[in-house]
Amino acid sequence: MELLTTNNVWMMICTGLVFFMHLGFTFLESGMTRQKNTVNILFKNFFVITMGLLVYAIGGFNLMYPGDFNGYFGFAGWGLDSVAAADLAYNEGYTYWTDFLFQGMFAATAATIVSGAVAERIKLGAFMLYALLLVAFVYPIVGSWQWGGGFFSTFTEEVGFYDFAGSTLVHSVGGWAALVAIVFLGARVGRFDKDGKPNAIPGHNLPISAAGVLILWLGWFGFNGGSVLSADPALTSLVLVTTSLAAAAGGIFAFVFSLALYKNYDVTMFMNGILGGLVGITAGADLMSPIEAVIVGAIGGIVVVLAIAFMDKQKLDDPVGAIAVHLFAGIWGTLAVGVFGDSASFEQFAVQAACVGITGVFCVVSCTIIGFITSKVCGGMRVSKEEEIAGLDGAEHGMSAYADFRLNQH
Amino acid sequence: MELLTTNNVWMMICTGLVFFMHLGFTFLESGMTRQKNTVNILFKNFFVITMGLLVYAIGGFNLMYPGDFNGYFGFAGWGLDSVAAADLAYNEGYTYWTDFLFQGMFAATAATIVSGAVAERIKLGAFMLYALLLVAFVYPIVGSWQWGGGFFSTFTEEVGFYDFAGSTLVHSVGGWAALVAIVFLGARVGRFDKDGKPNAIPGHNLPISAAGVLILWLGWFGFNGGSVLSADPALTSLVLVTTSLAAAAGGIFAFVFSLALYKNYDVTMFMNGILGGLVGITAGADLMSPIEAVIVGAIGGIVVVLAIAFMDKQKLDDPVGAIAVHLFAGIWGTLAVGVFGDSASFEQFAVQAACVGITGVFCVVSCTIIGFITSKVCGGMRVSKEEEIAGLDGAEHGMSAYADFRLNQH
Amino acid sequence: MELLTTNNVWMMICTGLVFFMHLGFTFLESGMTRQKNTVNILFKNFFVITMGLLVYAIGGFNLMYPGDFNGYFGFAGWGLDSVAAADLAYNEGYTYWTDFLFQGMFAATAATIVSGAVAERIKLGAFMLYALLLVAFVYPIVGSWQWGGGFFSTFTEEVGFYDFAGSTLVHSVGGWAALVAIVFLGARVGRFDKDGKPNAIPGHNLPISAAGVLILWLGWFGFNGGSVLSADPALTSLVLVTTSLAAAAGGIFAFVFSLALYKNYDVTMFMNGILGGLVGITAGADLMSPIEAVIVGAIGGIVVVLAIAFMDKQKLDDPVGAIAVHLFAGIWGTLAVGVFGDSASFEQFAVQAACVGITGVFCVVSCTIIGFITSKVCGGMRVSKEEEIAGLDGAEHGMSAYADFRLNQH
Amino acid sequence: MKRIEAIIRKTKFEDVKDALYDAGVTFFSYWDVTGIGNEKKGHVYRGVSYSTSEIQRRLLSIVVNDEFVQPAIDAIVKAGATGRVGDGKIFVLPVEDAYRVRTGDKGGDTLN
Amino acid sequence: MKRIEAIIRKTKFEDVKDALYDAGVTFFSYWDVTGIGNEKKGHVYRGVSYSTSEIQRRLLSIVVNDEFVQPAIDAIVKAGATGRVGDGKIFVLPVEDAYRVRTGDKGGDTLN
Amino acid sequence: MKRIEAIIRKTKFEDVKDALYDAGVTFFSYWDVTGIGNEKKGHVYRGVSYSTSEIQRRLLSIVVNDEFVQPAIDAIVKAGATGRVGDGKIFVLPVEDAYRVRTGDKGGDTLN
Ligand SMILES: Nc1ncnc2c1ncn2[C@@H]1O[C@H](COP(=O)(O)OP(=O)(O)O)[C@@H](O)[C@H]1O
Numbered sequence A, B, C: 001m002e003l004l005t006t007n008n009v010w011m012m013i014c015t016g017l018v019f020f021m022h023l024g025f026t027f028l029e030s031g032m033t034r035q036k037n038t039v040n041i042l043f044k045n046f047f048v049i050t051m052g053l054l055v056y057a058i059g060g061f062n063l064m065y066p067g068d069f070n071g072y073f074g075f076a077g078w079g080l081d082s083v084a085a086a087d088l089a090y091n092e093g094y095t096y097w098t099d100f101l102f103q104g105m106f107a108a109t110a111a112t113i114v115s116g117a118v119a120e121r122i123k124l125g126a127f128m129l130y131a132l133l134l135v136a137f138v139y140p141i142v143g144s145w146q147w148g149g150g151f152f153s154t155f156t157e158e159v160g161f162y163d164f165a166g167s168t169l170v171h172s173v174g175g176w177a178a179l180v181a182i183v184f185l186g187a188r189v190g191r192f193d194k195d196g197k198p199n200a201i202p203g204h205n206l207p208i209s210a211a212g213v214l215i216l217w218l219g220w221f222g223f224n225g226g227s228v229l230s231a232d233p234a235l236t237s238l239v240l241v242t243t244s245l246a247a248a249a250g251g252i253f254a255f256v257f258s259l260a261l262y263k264n265y266d267v268t269m270f271m272n273g274i275l276g277g278l279v280g281i282t283a284g285a286d287l288m289s290p291i292e293a294v295i296v297g298a299i300g301g302i303v304v305v306l307a308i309a310f311m312d313k314q315k316l317d318d319p320v321g322a323i324a325v326h327l328f329a330g331i332w333g334t335l336a337v338g339v340f341g342d343s344a345s346f347e348q349f350a351v352q353a354a355c356v357g358i359t360g361v362f363c364v365v366s367c368t369i370i371g372f373i374t375s376k377v378c379g380g381m382r383v384s385k386e387e388e389i390a391g392l393d394g395a396e397h398g399m400s401a402y403a404d405f406r407l408n409q410h
Numbered sequence D, E, F: 001m002k003r004i005e006a007i008i009r010k011t012k013f014e015d016v017k018d019a020l021y022d023a024g025v026t027f028f029s030y031w032d033v034t035g036i037g038n039e040k041k042g043h044v045y046r047g048v049s050y051s052t053s054e055i056q057r058r059l060l061s062i063v064v065n066d067e068f069v070q071p072a073i074d075a076i077v078k079a080g081a082t083g084r085v086g087d088g089k090i091f092v093l094p095v096e097d098a099y100r101v102r103t104g105d106k107g108g109d110t111l112n
């Protein structure tokens, strides 16, 4: 009982921290995009967290944790289970309610990743539908394969897939969904020249973006720290150390690497590098030594810098770098479990790669279907060119984010 | 001892979270008002939290928790009690110090609610005096009636008033005080036409307002979670679930409802709806099932949308919607305890209604007295029309909040 | 085991809170400086926290806690110690990993203090080198004298130096380093007239500065609360009370005092006063009664107001008041341990004063050496006058922080 | 055609706008400028008191046909004056031509 | 020399800029202004619907030698028009002299 | 009366202001504009390098009596030049009349 209480306190704190990541995303995304779309971004972020929790309560939780099932698809019924909730022997690390809420915060996170990538051109209605279907189906089904005890978790007889806190199950799923969405949408007006040369479209408020990154880092204490699923002192504290060192290394290496490439101290690369380090360590945060965490994080940071350039080459337009961070660094982190740390082995690596691939195929297919549904229902996913140029805040909300902002030269 | 330690850790965290709500209020209020009054709003928020803690230490705590008393008014003496503090058997959920600090953060919250409603036209000195008297007398006296063990808590022989974390005792008290203050003050210049038609006065920085809402939601984990007064795993985690679901439902329903009414995706309504859901669930967060929490929250969100329209009709000017959120949704939440959840009964409903009424009468009367005192002392509560148009930052502080802000078209 | 788990949860939370202080510093500094240097400030803050953690992992931790040593200088070897980490009997308050991370967050804090003081004119490379050498050598060596069990901790046979959470060891060390750096740099262009009259250079975004202060206050719950090094209920909760009351008193007294001096409700003084109260209580947060905490905090707030004026007189230019807050209030707080609270005695006061002095001399000498090295390596510490006027964001980063910010008069 | 350039106090903007409407001038553009003039403003920031001669003002650019010039100026003077130093200035500049972007039409009629 | 003052929709700025380039006008300055004119914009904020006649526009100030005046105006009208009310106005003002700050040179050649 | 419209580097503003004071010109208004001209500025953002010909400048609008025109121009050229492309331009426009809002007074005397 004492231990359950302590464990549960830790898990509730971690739940709060993962919730707080939504402010991180909100700040990050709104700062790195143009001012004329700010209200729209705020609206989408509020929608994601509120809708996410409700949908997860209605069905997502029981789709992701169906209990005994065939390993591919199961559903434990609608709503939450007040009987299970009453049983304090439910788990020694947390109560039923804590379990639901912690997982619910994760679910909303996957949808938030999409929000950043599709910013500045998606119809509000289309985003809401796309995000809803993602949280209701894609995320919990993939999640059930591993965390629900499905076929990922027992991939071969000896070796199961390993994804500690969700480099693949959360970040890559969100990243794939974002990728499919931006293929549907196309690039923003003016993002690429007729001859394909990329143009920079700088954001409007870097201080809040920077705050977003630091808030996300803090939130990751809960994201990874809570994924221990108890307050086990050795493991939780190791996880916080590997998480922080990976973030630090990701940031430093991304900044140095982008300095070497572009001769520029680019604070946005520093920021994305930190996030790349965090996403990278997420799959194996409990398996790495400090030095391994630094290596995984550093490579995560570099992956992000390269992925951003790669996306530009492909003429894929991701305003905030969400895909570089969550998809690319997420894949890297998942594979890294086979290369570094306590589980490193060729077999493990192969299983990691296989599950990364299966997840990719499933997400691309299902998100494509969702994309078609959304397009159908909403009459296309994208706002008109004129609305885009005028900004979504005017077009979709009739408001502006800084309506009364004035200059006060002293 | 182990359990006390764990409980106390949880309560200290909750204390920190309630403290953090002051940043939420600061962000919310400053973003939803005009730029020319921003320094003033920041100043008032700093004043409320610092003054609030000191006043509560000097006398408020002992006025609110007078020990054995007549049930109406008691006072346990000046200052804090280092003897009680030394006794670890003080309570099994927390130490004396934690108790004081947690309660002190609540006290400051009640005053902050006023700050938003009176923004952009109150004299700084008048606000400081009004808030001080509110925290020193009105809040702790009402609080003593219930949490101090007074006559609310044993209202009839069988049924006492129920207000888990303070829909009435904190939010409505703040809301009533705000209402009285804005009646004293009148509406801002230009808020209503000569013929009574309301005009919109949009705020200057919605991203920080949005951040404020998310921070408040996080803070509510401590506000409601800490009101369990221990780390009891079942109860605390249930409370976090009901709190979050009510917030989510409040937001979604407010946005959909205001969309239906006004044909507009209004992010400020989404934000106020979330807060309405939170205030609504506060009175019965430990009594509701998830589905009941969703209903209470959803109605809370709708109440806020309607209340904002109602205030406009009455030509009452509340720049940030503080009264709609804290007073109206607070009343709703208090009554809801009699309608939904484990305590629902006609008798309970009647007691809730009675205590809501008594609180209202007491607050209106005492705040009116305070208002007269303040007006007398400060020579009126309101700045001159000219100062108001020029902005309080220049008039009262000789500073501007964004003095060096420049435009940098890239 | 249960107790270790609980203690460790508390210490991890405190670690998170101290980490969060970096957002506080980032907000505070970027808001109180001019817009044209914002990207630069964000970059420096990201550098400090990432570099700080890595350097502390590589060698700083083992330099600060060298185990058995001569009391002046010791080094326990490179990197972290996975063997010690495995031992759960390492300490009953926390694990090895928690210990490292908590201390690592402190180390980065010392460097952040410098960042604010040297803002708007230091070369980015020079800052990075200066901060690195500070974190790698100066901070851990001074730290080892007290917290590592060195000669401060047993200064006389009867009485050791007392610095609970680091008024001297963290704040003053950072403050001295900042002071030396600004002497190297000189004042910003236009900060002082030819005849020495100071000119005001207001910041560009006070709302985020205000947020920074509230975040720092919250962070101090971890900074001081974690310095108990366990979750001891009586002590941790007392520390939170003294910390909060000192902050409140510091703010109120600074605002009233500066109102008396300058006839102005200056919100930046309120903010710096709160920080002064926090720094002041840090050395003796566990020794003070509430009333003593109020006194120590109040004097801390007044010290800051006076120190800001003093710095202006000396033509020392510290854009954010870092030296006033961290050095001056830090010295005050350290001395206050000899005047107020459980340890007050003349002998204690003498020891405090002696150690303050030794720290000062050591920091000034070592930072001067570091300053010379930095100047040599970077070809001077200061950007050219033209770059300074144009702003560091353009000159060093080729970016602007609000590139897409536009005015939207409604 | 003339261009009336009026530099007024920001706090008087609403009054001036209403007065212009009453005078039949319902089309103009404005933006905020900083004025260097007679008025001085005192500030204190972190204990340093400084007085600045730079004041935020609003510049109204009003292009009108000749017969509206005097009514517009009278309206601005009447509504914009507080009697204290710093009320601002009005300048009248010649305009040779005007076009409506929507149609390409030219001349005084395009001023609506 | 003339000063062409064009007040256009912000959303048409890029098009107008390109058209000006094609017409040989590659030097100008611009800033954002608020326009009071025929166009009205509807908003709802917190349940209060309000329509405002104040619209954000961009003002281009283009000083050119006389032979460029007509081409520049044509370019702006062609690229800046949407056909809906609110496309803006162009005014032409006389300029007496021009100097290059860098060299102090005077006259039409300094317009590049 | 003339209106001197000087478009200068923002970094040279303080110097120009001081020079104008020395030349007896103590009243003017200014605002920030974006200039399209000869100067180009290189940037890198998220790995995309882009050069922009849009530069932030400050526009000074100075209405003076005729005898102050030349001194003012000389002062601006002297204080505002760095010798590098992009130092800006000065334009001189005729002004027909000036009024003081405070009093309604008219004519060159109102320019102080
Ligand atoms: N000669 C000028 N050229 C341009 N703007 C001017 C000129 N003189 C005054 N102004 C503008 O008018 C504003 C008010 O002028 P000021 O001299 O302070 O007031 P008053 O006319 O009441 O004496 C100034 O701040 C400035 O913006």
Ligand SMILES: Nc1ncnc2c1ncn2[C@@H]1O[C@H](COP(=O)(O)OP(=O)(O)O)[C@@H](O)[C@H]1O
Pocket (backbone or CB within 6 Å): D027, D028, D029, D061, D062, D063, D064, D100, D101, D102, D111, D112, E007, E034, E035, E036, E037, E038, E039, E055, E057, E084, E085, E086, E087, E088, E089
């Ligand atoms: N007489 C005027 N003086 C100055 N600016 C004007 C004038 N008339 C119109 N404008 C500017 O041009 C903009 C567009 O004018 P408007 O009348 O709305 O469009 P249209 O010319 O298509 O009828 C206005 O918002 C305003 O900024």
Ligand SMILES: Nc1ncnc2c1ncn2[C@@H]1O[C@H](COP(=O)(O)OP(=O)(O)O)[C@@H](O)[C@H]1O
Pocket (backbone or CB within 6 Å): E027, E028, E029, E061, E062, E063, E064, E100, E101, E102, E111, E112, F007, F034, F035, F036, F037, F038, F039, F055, F057, F084, F085, F086, F087, F088, F089
């Ligand atoms: N013809 C023009 N009309 C209006 N503004 C101009 C014109 N030519 C130049 N400018 C302004 O002057 C600035 C500097 O001009 P630029 O040609 O870059 O420098 P330089 O005169 O040194 O060659 C430009 O950025 C622009 O703001």
